[in-house]
Amino acid sequence: MVEDPWVRTTEGATDSTMTAAFMSLVNPGDANVSLTGASTSVAMMCQVHEMVKGSDGKAVMQEAKNGVVIPAGSHAHLTPGGFHVMIMGLKQALPVGSEVTLELTFSNGTTKTVVAPVKVFTEETDHYHPSASSSMPMGNNG
Numbered sequence: 001m002v003e004d005p006w007v008r009t010t011e012g013a014t015d016s017t018m019t020a021a022f023m024s025l026v027n028p029g030d031a032n033v034s035l036t037g038a039s040t041s042v043a044m045m046c047q048v049h050e051m052v053k054g055s056d057g058k059a060v061m062q063e064a065k066n067g068v069v070i071p072a073g074s075h076a077h078l079t080p081g082g083f084h085v086m087i088m089g090l091k092q093a094l095p096v097g098s099e100v101t102l103e104l105t106f107s108n109g110t111t112k113t114v115v116a117p118v119k120v121f122t123e124e125t126d127h128y129h130p131s132a133s134s135s136m137p138m139g140n141n142g
């Protein structure tokens with residue numbers, strides 16, 4: 001189950017080709033499940049990202065190869081500064097008040113469609129997505 005999904009607006013963003021989605025994931029089952037991917041019609045691609053500490057002590061984000069594990073009978077949170085669904089290669093602006101439909105893919109083969117409202121996130125946006133574009137393929141798409 002997915003609770004409180006939201007997507008960061010592109011309004012005022014330094015890089016309006018990408019944003020991120022956040023949410024809470026609840027797993028009422030008796031087996032661990034991972035969020036492994038996502039897709040949306042408003043962008044070229046999505047990736048599950050995690051924040052890790054780089055060698056210089058700064059937080060950097062990278063693809064979460066194993067996705068976000070939602071323990072059996074528990075929950076996981078996608079939050080600014082932690083796990084998030086990176087939305088890359090945006091085809092349109094995402095003003096506050098609009099909505100993004102995301103299709104989430106889980107390790108047990110299920111998918112779930114959620115409608116996430118677009119909201120403002122002002123806190124530390126600058127280092128939140130540092131120089132991500134250098135490692136991302138979308139620069140080639142013009």
Ligand SMILES: [Cu+2]
Nearest residue numbers: 020049061086
């Ligand atoms: Cu990211």
